[in-house]
Amino acid sequence: xxxxxASLNAGDLKVTAIAAGExxxxxxxxxxxxxxxxxxxxxxxxRGSETDEISPAEVRFEYPQQQQQQQQxxxxxxIKIVAIAAGAxxxxxxxVKQFLKSETTTTNSSLKICSIKAGGMTxxxxxxxxGLWIWGNYPQQSTEGGLSxxxxxxxxxxxxxxxxxxxxxxxxTEHIVALVSTEKILCYSWGGNKxxxxxxxxxxxxxxxxxxxxxxxxxxWEIYEVACGSLHTALLARKKAPPPSDTHESTCWTFGLGExxxxxxxxxxxxxxxxxxxGLPDSVSLISVDCGLFHTSVLSSSGEAxxxxxxxxxxxxPGARVSAVSGDAVSPLLISCSEQNxxxxxxxxxxxxxxxxxxxxxxxxxxxxxxxxxxxxxxxxKADDCLTPTRVLWPEVTEDDKQVETKxxxxxxxxxxxxxxxxxxxxxxxxxxxxxxxxMEQYASILHGSIFGKPFEExxxxxxxxxxxxxxxxxxxxxxxxxxxxxxxxxxxxxxRNMLSGVKDKLMKKRIQEVMKECLNPFSSK
Numbered sequence: 035x036x037x038x039x040a041s042l043n044a045g046d047l048k049v050t051a052i053a054a055g056e057x058x059x060x061x062x063x064x065x066x067x068x069x070x071x072x073x074x075x076x077x078x079x080x081r082g083s084e085t086d087e088i089s090p091a092e093v094r095f096e097y098p099q100q101q102q103q104q105q106q107x108x109x110x111x112x113i114k115i116v117a118i119a120a121g122a123x124x125x126x127x128x129x130v131k132q133f134l135k136s137e138t139t140t141t142n143s144s145l146k147i148c149s150i151k152a153g154g155m156t157x158x159x160x161x162x163x164x165g166l167w168i169w170g171n172y173p174q175q176s177t178e179g180g181l182s183x184x185x186x187x188x189x190x191x192x193x194x195x196x197x198x199x200x201x202x203x204x205x206x207t208e209h210i211v212a213l214v215s216t217e218k219i220l221c222y223s224w225g226g227n228k229x230x231x232x233x234x235x236x237x238x239x240x241x242x243x244x245x246x247x248x249x250x251x252x253x254x255w256e257i258y259e260v261a262c263g264s265l266h267t268a269l270l271a272r273k274k275a276p277p278p279s280d281t282h283e284s285t286c287w288t289f290g291l292g293e294x295x296x297x298x299x300x301x302x303x304x305x306x307x308x309x310x311x312x313g314l315p316d317s318v319s320l321i322s323v324d325c326g327l328f329h330t331s332v333l334s335s336s337g338e339a340x341x342x343x344x345x346x347x348x349x350x351x352p353g354a355r356v357s358a359v360s361g362d363a364v365s366p367l368l369i370s371c372s373e374q375n376x377x378x379x380x381x382x383x384x385x386x387x388x389x390x391x392x393x394x395x396x397x398x399x400x401x402x403x404x405x406x407x408x409x410x411x412x413x414x415x416k417a418d419d420c421l422t423p424t425r426v427l428w429p430e431v432t433e434d435d436k437q438v439e440t441k442x443x444x445x446x447x448x449x450x451x452x453x454x455x456x457x458x459x460x461x462x463x464x465x466x467x468x469x470x471x472x473x474m475e476q477y478a479s480i481l482h483g484s485i486f487g488k489p490f491e492e493x494x495x496x497x498x499x500x501x502x503x504x505x506x507x508x509x510x511x512x513x514x515x516x517x518x519x520x521x522x523x524x525x526x527x528x529x530x531r532n533m534l535s536g537v538k539d540k541l542m543k544k545r546i547q548e549v550m551k552e553c554l555n556p557f558s559s560k
Contacts, residue, residue: 047431048398053152054324054387055120057411061090061394061401066114068093068127072387072411076123088410088417089427095129121152121170122207122388128159153205153262159189164199166192166212173208173225174241181226181239183208194242195222206231206262206325211269212243219256221246221269229265230306231290237306248287248308255285263325263386266290266297269308270320270332284320286311286332294328295364296343302364313365314340326386326405327351332366333384337377339393340366348405349389350419371395371402371423378402387411392426401426485529 048064058072058079069090070079077084080093095113117128128150145161152158155171167189176182199215208226211233213219222243223232230237233246249257249271259270269287287308288297295302298311314320314332322333328351329343341347347363369391370376382394390405390412402423403412410417413426482494496510515523 047429049382049394049401049428050398051118052383052385052392052394052401053118053120053125054326054385054390054392055125055152056122056327056388057390057406057409058120058125059385059387059390059392059403059411059413060118060120060125062115062118064398066116066129068095068115068118070125071413073409078120078123078125080125080127086409086417088413089415090413093127095127117150119150119152119157120387121157122154124152124155124157126150126152126157149202151203151205154207154264156205156210157189158203158205158210160200160203164201164215166195166200166203168192168210171208173210173239181241192243202260204260204262204267206267207264209262209265209267210243211246211260211262211267213257213260216251218251219249219258220251221249221257221260223267229291229304231262231265231267233267233289233306233308235307246308255287259320259323261323261325261330261386263290263296263330264327264388266292266325266330268323268325268330268332270323283316284318286314286320286323286330288330294344295347295362296325296328296330298330298342298364298366300365302362311342311366313342321381322383324384324386324391326391327388329386329389329391331369331384331386331391333378333381333393335381337371337379337381337395339369339371339378339381339384341369341391342366344389348421349386349391350406351389369404369423393423399428399431401428485526 046063046065046067049061050064051062053060055078056073058070058074061069063069068080070081070093071087071090072079074081074084074086079087079091081087081091095115097113113129115127115129119126128147145163145165147159148162149160150158156168157170159167161167169186169189171183172186172190173181173183195212195214200212201215201219202213204211205225209223209231210225211221211223214222221233223234223246224240224243225232227234227237227239232240232244233248234240234244235247249255249269254273255271256273257269257271261268266288267290271285271287273283273285286298287310288299289305289308290297292299292304293302297305297309298313299305299309300312318338319335320332321335324331326343326349329341329347329349331339331341331347333339341349342363342365343349344351344362346361347367347369368376371378378393378395379400380395380397382398384391384393387405390403390407392401392403392413394401401413403414403426404420404423405412407414407416407418407420412420412424413428414420414424415427515526518526
């Protein structure tokens with residue numbers, strides 16, 4: 035299963051998403067590949083062993099044994115991953131076409147998973163109709179009436195949200211937060227709430243999802259991103275400015291455990307309801323947020339990154355304390371890309387592990403990391419802590435390489451569009467054929483009923499037509515008459531006589547009309 039980035043082509047190096055677990059990191063590339071690095075314990079790196087990796091290494095995906103023969107005859111020889119997620123000690127990759135038969139729809143079509151998320155020891159997935167599924171560590175009501183956590187080994191739907199459209203979801207050690215679309219995006223939370231991490235105004239745990247009232251239907255704020263730390267939650271929300279301005283004010287809100295400053299409220303107090311983070315610019319446009327064990331990081335569209343929480347926002351746990359860094363950051367601190375430049379070029383996403391942070395920049399062609407470095411989780415080829423951003427060992431891509439990739443992508447998109455267009459055309463043809471077939475079946479049934487006095491059934495189709503596709507009507511009619519009993523023959527005779535009588539009447543009427551016209555024509559001409 036071993037491979038290195040050195041064997042990759044330029045077009046395979048664009049990072050489209052990252053995910054960070056307790057001490058490991060995942061990166062998804064544009065070609066559907068996955069790279070992992072950091073602690074390998076429990077097999078979380080997906081490389082067939084528990085060995086640590088100090089730099090990104092490719093993860094190989096193989097179909098189960100029973101599917102390998104089937105795939106040999108398929109155009110899809112390799113597995114393409116479209117999404118990744120990292121829990122504390124496990125990883126998820128999305129590459130499936132079908133999930134489970136829908137219990138919530140009236141059709142027989144299979145559900146497909148659109149996104150995945152992991153946190154602590156919990157895994158979640160959102161399907162194509164907005165249903166939320168959960169497995170792993172699952173919160174539910176205990177027999178005593180409180181909250182308990184059980185392990186579920188297969189995905190189960192979150193029944194309280196059936197019929198709703200779940201847009202995004204995040205989870206911590208014992209709590210879950212979901213963004214649900216109604217007339218606006220609402221925030222639901224449930225699970226453990228000892229520190230107020232549900233944002234419901236108290237510390238009472240919930241086994242069923244409840245709306246965070248700060249962002250209810252009447253709130254001027256609408257949430258667009260959500261992240262969970264172990265015992266705290268962070269949200270990104272925007273408020274549209276009144277006319278004539280059409281800009282959106284972007285803010286970060288946090289709640290839950292705050293003893294290490296991870297809420298960014300300027301104190302170390304807990305917050306049971308969402309509060310805005312202090313110290314971020316008013317005009318900032320935030321595009322990404324994530325939470326570590328005891329720290330939080332956000333990223334702006336202009337490339338500014340801020341962190342706050344344990345050990346000056348680095349997330350370094352006490353066991354990894356560095357003398358040059360002391361004290362927790364209770365308000366956001368700007369993380370400079372380098373001494374020469376405070377901003378990261380063309381930012382994409384930020385992700386937080388338990389005590390480290392990874393950031394994707396340069397439109398996906400560059401990764402930076404900082405924080406605790408043990409087990410190689412920073413991906414820079416070392417296992418040392420870093421107090422400032424350091425480059426992840428990822429091959430550089432030149433502008434010429436990007437142009438080649440763009441042309442290739444354009445070509446692939448054109449092929450995809452042509453394929454989709456052909457599929458649409460074939461679908462329309464199929465609909466026309468189905469319509470014609472339905473009309474023919476209806477006509478045949480009516481005609482059969484008129485002749486034989488009963489509805490047409492599949493068993494009435496002559497065997498010669500079923501077996502060969504050809505039909506000798508004279509022969510089949512003779513065979514049918516030979517096998518018919520007296521009652522059926524009498525019925526056919528009556529039908530024939532009635533039909534013949536009707537034809538004779540019509541012929542007589544037609545002949546009378548023709549004679550009348552012949553007689554009247556001389557008078558009309560005069």
